[in-house]
Amino acid sequence: MTYHLSAGTAGNGPYAVDVTPESAGWGYSGLRVLPLAPGGSHTFDSGDSEWIVLPLSGACAVTADDAVFELRGRADVFSAVSDFAYVPRDARVTVSSAAGGRFALAGARCARRLPARYGPARDVPVELRGAGACSRQVNNFAAADTFACDRLIAVEVITPGGNWSSFPPHKHDEHRPGEEAELEEIYYFEFSGHEGIPGLGYQRVSPSGHGRGTDVLAEVRDGDVVLIPDGWHGPSMAVPGHHMYYLNVMAGPAADRAWLISDHPGHAWVRATWAGQSADPRLPLCTAPEATA
Numbered sequence: 001m002t003y004h005l006s007a008g009t010a011g012n013g014p015y016a017v018d019v020t021p022e023s024a025g026w027g028y029s030g031l032r033v034l035p036l037a038p039g040g041s042h043t044f045d046s047g048d049s050e051w052i053v054l055p056l057s058g059a060c061a062v063t064a065d066d067a068v069f070e071l072r073g074r075a076d077v078f079s080a081v082s083d084f085a086y087v088p089r090d091a092r093v094t095v096s097s098a099a100g101g102r103f104a105l106a107g108a109r110c111a112r113r114l115p116a117r118y119g120p121a122r123d124v125p126v127e128l129r130g131a132g133a134c135s136r137q138v139n140n141f142a143a144a145d146t147f148a149c150d151r152l153i154a155v156e157v158i159t160p161g162g163n164w165s166s167f168p169p170h171k172h173d174e175h176r177p178g179e180e181a182e183l184e185e186i187y188y189f190e191f192s193g194h195e196g197i198p199g200l201g202y203q204r205v206s207p208s209g210h211g212r213g214t215d216v217l218a219e220v221r222d223g224d225v226v227l228i229p230d231g232w233h234g235p236s237m238a239v240p241g242h243h244m245y246y247l248n249v250m251a252g253p254a255a256d257r258a259w260l261i262s263d264h265p266g267h268a269w270v271r272a273t274w275a276g277q278s279a280d281p282r283l284p285l286c287t288a289p290e291a292t293a
Contacts, residue, residue: 007223028251030107041096058101108251110150121288135280136165166234168267173230183252199242
């Protein structure tokens, strides 16, 4: 099984990225990245999964269940927090864009059919996590405690150049009520360039003794995906001079939707050092767009 999917290797039809539970070899989490030319549109059936349509660049309209959601979107993932649309399972969905753009579809197989809804950018909690060189920004647009879904959990993480995120390494590959949730996870990466030089970073996943024994050390670039069925994941390392973005998509078998993690016992002590440090002054790198009249 290949856990690092380089850009261009995970596409299918209209999708630049198309990770399904079947292709990942697991049960729930999925991710598509849909590029649209100006005036373009794409229609799909949501099937047995709930989906969130999240603009990576550009604006779009999302139609589902006779509702239409106009997403303002953003220029790119580093410039602003975006609004988004939730569409339920068993729906006919159309995404269209007058000016074109790229749109992430974060999905999870689910049991309940919840109503289609709009998620305003202004309501997305922006969290500064960690401190010092472990500082990062987390846009909790569909975290377990911020937006109602049946199984899907999705957040964005922005790591300033030179910093480490997903650290200390942590895992969520066991069902231990109140302590740890079993969640499959997808990382989708983008990077800021510098004077025409593309960015890059590194992603580590090490075996935890559970599941498949996932073991990855990958150099990641724009459009790459890393699949994490199990294991200690982290650090995610942004090289100096290039900010790192990743979209996390998670889901699992438990009916109780929760993000519960266990830190690697050899590195958990790092959290205690943050109390004496400040967050990276470059953060937040972006916030929600200003409202327009």
